[in-house]
Structure formats: C-alpha cells, structure tokens
Amino acid sequence: MDDPPSTPATYTPTARTTGSRARERLAYDRESVHAILDAGYLCHLGFVRDGAPVVLPTLYARVGERLYVHGSTGSRPLREAGRNDAGVPVCVTVTHLDGLVLAKSAFHHSVNYRSVVAHGLAHQVTDQEERLLALDAIVENAVPGRADDSRRANPKELAATAVVRLDLEEVSAKSRTGGPNDEPEDLGLPYWSGVLPVSTVHGAPIPAGDLSPDIPLPGYLTAR
C-alpha cells in the first residue's frame, strides 16, 4: 500500500503483476476493478481546490463502465462539474481493508487490502433519466432492494441533488493478500507473526423512533 504506481494505469483487459512485493498486485483487468467497486459503497473523492487537494468521503455506485457519486448542488466539486462542460479532474478511490499483517520486523508490517483508484474528468449528469438511474443505483449499491422500497425523489428533491459521473477509463486495482513476507534471518526472532483479519460488518437494523410497529423488517435487511 505504501508503494503506489507512479503513473496511473490505463484500463485494458489484461492483468499484470508488479515485481516489488510477492503478493502485492496491480491489476488492470475489468473484472478485478468491478469486483472491488461492487464490494463497497463508500469512496473517497479527490479534487483540486485553489491548487490544493481535497478528499471527501461519499457514496457511489458503478453502472457498467461508469461511476456515479451524488451530493448537494451546493457542494463545490459538484458545482464546478456542472459549470464546466470539459469536466473537472477527480480521483475516486475505494479501499477495502482485509487485514493487518504483522511481520517479525516493523519494516515488513503491512496490510491486506483491495483498492481501486479511478482518475478522470467528472461530468455533472443533466439527463433526467440518467440522474434517476444513478440515484437508484447509489441506493441499491448500499442496500440492495431498497430503491423499490422507498419513495423516489420528487422534482424539488431532484433539483437539489447533483449527480456526477466518472467514466471508468483510467483505473487500476491493487490488492495484497496472505501472510507476512519476513526476511529469512528474522524467522527465528521470538515475535508472533501472522495476520489480524479486518472486516466491515452490518449489525441488527434499528427501527426509526417514528416507525409504525405495523411495518415489518424487509427481507433485504434480514438477509444481511
């Protein structure tokens, strides 16, 4: 994770392996990128403001070869994407942390993870049909089954919502799996080594205080 590619990869349907670390891989293939994106719903969106980087967490969804993020029409990168036909440069990064890798040496401590970094020009989506599709997709990506089980946005709400699209063109996937890669001369040291698994879990749903007791928990929530 501490050795990122110095130039972003172009999205081509082939796979390559970096040589620097045994089990660390830079994957350019479509399937890896999609799998990592589809396994999450929170991304970190980077943009440039007055020459300085800004990184904000937000929800996203993938639809085919497009990433959608949404937000208030008042938020700066979304406003700029709306004003600028050429689009605004963004970076969308999705990271799943899978484990802490504890080696005999501090130097070889690492993390197991899967990440996707997508670069490109973000465009504000103005087509109404595409906007509705993107908003449904963002809800569905976080909670599959939910879009049909909630009230969709009315015209006033739609007008207050900006939807931004980033085409998946300049995108790379990177991941690490497996145990520590210790130096042979360190293997006799008296320290425990291995992996502490990390995962993100969903707990039992908590009903809203104003929810009628007549409304049961939907199946798409009991199944999680």
Added chain:
Amino acid sequence: MDDPPSTPATYTPTARTTGSRARERLAYDRESVHAILDAGYLCHLGFVRDGAPVVLPTLYARVGERLYVHGSTGSRPLREAGRNDAGVPVCVTVTHLDGLVLAKSAFHHSVNYRSVVAHGLAHQVTDQEERLLALDAIVENAVPGRADDSRRANPKELAATAVVRLDLEEVSAKSRTGGPNDEPEDLGLPYWSGVLPVSTVHGAPIPAGDLSPDIPLPGYLTAR
C-alpha cells in the same frame, strides 16, 4: 456527508454546529478531531499530480498535533515532500462509517459517520529520532503493543522508508448520528425506516505459516 464545508475550517478549540441538518455537525474542537483520528489507522491521502488529484490509502498515526504517514521513498508525494523544503499540499481524510440511514424517501437516505479532513503542507521528516518515533507510532496506532514486540527498522530499512508529517492546523471533524430525518408528510408511507449499523471488526489472528508453534499469541492480540 454530501454537503461538505466549502472552505476548510481552522483548528480552534471551539465547537460549532451547522444548521443544514439536524444531527450533522461540523466540529472544530481538538478533542473531537483527536478522538476520530485515534479511532482509526487507515487514511486517504490526497495530493496533486500534474494538476490532477490523486487519492491513495495509507496508514497513519497521530502524535500530539502531528499526523505521520509513511511509505516507500520511491512513492511520488513522499519524494516531492522530501525535495521541497516548503512542503507539498496534501489532504488527509479519515472516515469511520457507523451506519446506513434508511429514510422513507430516497432523498433523505444518509449515512452515520465520523470523519476528519486535515489540509496543509506535508514535510518529509529527516530527523532520525522523529522518524523512529513516527514509525513506532504508526505500528502502535494499528496494533497497540506491537512496536515493542517486533524488530525495529535497521539502518538500511530506515533509509528505504520515507516519513511524512502534516501538522494539525487546518482540520475539521464532521459526523452524523441518529435515525432518519423524514419529511412529516412521508411518515405514513409503508416503508421500513431506521439505521443499519456498520462497524469494522477484527477477527481471530491467523499465525504465519512459518511461525514457530512455541510462540504464543501475544496479549495485545487476544484482547482485541
């Protein structure tokens, strides 16, 4: 989360509340910032490359009013931070996702979260004592107790490791808690509403394949 402050907050020991959302808060106070930073160890580091934003996941630690991240000396932002005495502009964002908020309307769907966004100029740390302290802190922040229970970096490893510091000056904390904020006219709709809690958990440690069976699991791992 979709309505970020348009200008970053200055770090002052007072707290303020944004008016736009009932339970969404922009906190400037030191305690909130520290608590959110100390509850995590993975950040998203943003920097600017050729005018475009780049966002990469990496480990961090807070020591007092300083954030440290480390990486290979070959990685670009760290190299640039080393070449440039004035520092390079970065944004470090830490996000803890606490829940998916399901409202009656798609529009009021939201997330519960805690996040810190720190802006500023990153400097490469050259002082050897500070470098060692920072590396220990990064290991300790991820796995408390581990720095003393592993082999510390030797001179060759230290030379291959870049440590970058960002002083916590221009930093803001933001969080959301609680249930959905539905429109009164939506409360009668037949959809379930509430919160699906989300948390990050650590599983049972997995010993390395080459670990001697004589070495027991350390206490700092059994306690997690």
